[in-house]
Amino acid sequence: MRQIIRRTLFYLVAAWISVTLNFLIPRLAPGNPAEAMMIHLQQRGSVSPAMMQALQAALGVNNTQPLWIQYFQYLNNLLHGALGISYTNYPTPVTAIIAQNIQWTLMLGLVTVVLGFILGCLLGIVMAWMRNSAVDTILSPAVTFLSAIPYFWLALIILYVFGFTLGWFPFADGYDTTLDPGWSAAFIGSAIYHAILPAITIIISSIAGWMLVMRNSMITTLSEDYILMAQAKGLPRRRVMFAYAARNAILPNISGFALAIGSIVGGQLLTEIVFSYPGIGFSLLEAVRGQDYALMQGIFLVITLAVLGANFLADLCYVLLDPRVRLERGV
Amino acid sequence: MTNLPTNDAMTTQDIENRFSPSVADALLFNQPLSVRVFVALGRIWQQLTKSKKVAIGCSIVLIFVLVAIFGPFFIHQDPNLMTANADAAPSAAHLLGTTTTGQDIFSQLIVGTRSSIFWGLVTGVAVTFVSIVVGLIGGYFGGMIDEILSLVTNVFLVLPALPLAIVLASYFPRGPVTVSLVITLTSWAWGARVLRAQTMSMRSREFVAAARSCGESTFRLIFFEIFPNEISIVAANFVSTTLYVILASASLEFLGLGNANIVTWGSMFYWAQTANALFSGLWWWFVPPGLCIALLGAGLSLINFGIDEIADPRLRREKLPARWKKRLRFSS
Numbered sequence: 001m002r003q004i005i006r007r008t009l010f011y012l013v014a015a016w017i018s019v020t021l022n023f024l025i026p027r028l029a030p031g032n033p034a035e036a037m038m039i040h041l042q043q044r045g046s047v048s049p050a051m052m053q054a055l056q057a058a059l060g061v062n063n064t065q066p067l068w069i070q071y072f073q074y075l076n077n078l079l080h081g082a083l084g085i086s087y088t089n090y091p092t093p094v095t096a097i098i099a100q101n102i103q104w105t106l107m108l109g110l111v112t113v114v115l116g117f118i119l120g121c122l123l124g125i126v127m128a129w130m131r132n133s134a135v136d137t138i139l140s141p142a143v144t145f146l147s148a149i150p151y152f153w154l155a156l157i158i159l160y161v162f163g164f165t166l167g168w169f170p171f172a173d174g175y176d177t178t179l180d181p182g183w184s185a186a187f188i189g190s191a192i193y194h195a196i197l198p199a200i201t202i203i204i205s206s207i208a209g210w211m212l213v214m215r216n217s218m219i220t221t222l223s224e225d226y227i228l229m230a231q232a233k234g235l236p237r238r239r240v241m242f243a244y245a246a247r248n249a250i251l252p253n254i255s256g257f258a259l260a261i262g263s264i265v266g267g268q269l270l271t272e273i274v275f276s277y278p279g280i281g282f283s284l285l286e287a288v289r290g291q292d293y294a295l296m297q298g299i300f301l302v303i304t305l306a307v308l309g310a311n312f313l314a315d316l317c318y319v320l321l322d323p324r325v326r327l328e329r330g331v
Numbered sequence: 332m333t334n335l336p337t338n339d340a341m342t343t344q345d346i347e348n349r350f351s352p353s354v355a356d357a358l359l360f361n362q363p364l365s366v367r368v369f370v371a372l373g374r375i376w377q378q379l380t381k382s383k384k385v386a387i388g389c390s391i392v393l394i395f396v397l398v399a400i401f402g403p404f405f406i407h408q409d410p411n412l413m414t415a416n417a418d419a420a421p422s423a424a425h426l427l428g429t430t431t432t433g434q435d436i437f438s439q440l441i442v443g444t445r446s447s448i449f450w451g452l453v454t455g456v457a458v459t460f461v462s463i464v465v466g467l468i469g470g471y472f473g474g475m476i477d478e479i480l481s482l483v484t485n486v487f488l489v490l491p492a493l494p495l496a497i498v499l500a501s502y503f504p505r506g507p508v509t510v511s512l513v514i515t516l517t518s519w520a521w522g523a524r525v526l527r528a529q530t531m532s533m534r535s536r537e538f539v540a541a542a543r544s545c546g547e548s549t550f551r552l553i554f555f556e557i558f559p560n561e562i563s564i565v566a567a568n569f570v571s572t573t574l575y576v577i578l579a580s581a582s583l584e585f586l587g588l589g590n591a592n593i594v595t596w597g598s599m600f601y602w603a604q605t606a607n608a609l610f611s612g613l614w615w616w617f618v619p620p621g622l623c624i625a626l627l628g629a630g631l632s633l634i635n636f637g638i639d640e641i642a643d644p645r646l647r648r649e650k651l652p653a654r655w656k657k658r659l660r661f662s663s
Contacts (some may be wrong), residue, residue: 008483011489013486014485014489025498026502145629147632148624148626148629149624149628150581150621150624150628152600153621153625154621156609160614160617162378163631164610263491271580273586284497285497288501288586288588291501296498297498300498304490304491311489320404322422
């Protein structure tokens, strides 16, 4: 129990720090890029005074109030869910854009993380079991090479081969833009069709990590006495492999899984950017390119809070799953 | 202490046995410098090639470092020079073809190797330095200092690195220094945590207590007594950090958060992406820098796997007699 309270406190502090960072970064940046953007906007003359004021309030430009008052205003806005107004999509509030894009990110992310986890763990189990065999000899170096590839490059190559050269899959977007978004069969079909290629790249790039951790953890477990005992009892191979070895070896991967669920929100930035997938990562880049600082800060905040939440869950899982962690504290 | 012979009981034979490497080193001082350097290099090579993985990894990294140092001397044209010969496929004149503005991709790749590897190493050193300082100081002092430092470390561990790096980089002037600083800020925490744990287990050892009672300063205790004992962890950490740094800076530059006018592997991606190289079929533009990063990265991770295997013998691939192998594979 003490452990859980300690972790809860830590995550509260971490959340506070990330919120504060989110407040400070735009205000402490050198040369005040936000101000430069304002001037640029005014020269173009495309902004209404109302929009100007909203932007100034969000970014702390021309704000004569002392920093700490601004800080409390910012916290107050945050508590009311007000993240400001996106200027590239004026006058849509940032929260509306995030709410719309995050669905795409979550859908793609959940499916790929679960699939990657299952496949990676299974391959790791098999690799550890068949250590020193051809499978392991070929897969180990292949995975080493795979994990060193820049992810976005792998995605580009796959897009080039299957999207451009072979023409099997579309290049961009999350669905066929000629269709109306809705729960129609045609729309869902096209959404799945558009998600296949990005999903494959994420699975390929994430499999290696699961696999290596699982393999090394399995190898350590396989040298335990109870495995030898199970084999000596004449239990079938599959039973020893899964019920005896893998069950204990999977622990490091389980906590990794909880973390991966959290990093879904921010972890597919590059995927979405390469495939122009309408998720939250793609809009973060759009915001950076369009110098839409309010949107940028909002997305960063959402990503950070999601990751913090998942880490918290992962810690709780670990306490529940591994009796050793609980006992250590109890003694 | 183990039962080492005490000073008066120690025979010359003992001394020679225990100190034979340094005796051999001392004898080398009679030799000319070139011989000494050669022998030293040979000894390092001998150590490295004990593991095949480390040997292959080191060779790959060494080749890249040599290309980074000497390669640009053989490139006599400005890699950004635009020519009329645009979109050319690889040929004898342009080994890797040209870009949409007629720039020679091969010279870009060689020149880019230098800045990518230089900034990769500089950032790797910076990240390692920060993690050493934070980890050792926190681990050594404990108490309040440690509480605060580990809180900061843990917060940086859970903050998502890439989004934070993107947001930070977008506010600062574009360039390699920004990319390097941003990556340093977002990636030092992991190493600090590992080193802190190691330092905590080390601070109560006898040699530290002995040095302390000799009146050594705290600074000396931390960085000259404890630190040398952690050098293997630091080395492994440095290798994996450098790999991460190279991947991360390529990603940031690919997103256009670097200085696109400086030729690096990342900026080559950026221009290829901006010019839609993918959909013009210019594969020779974006394939080579990616292959370079992947190769260099594979080299670095091979070195790291080698270090892991030295540290954990269970991961080592044992050479078993064929008869045993068969039995093991079909056991159960």
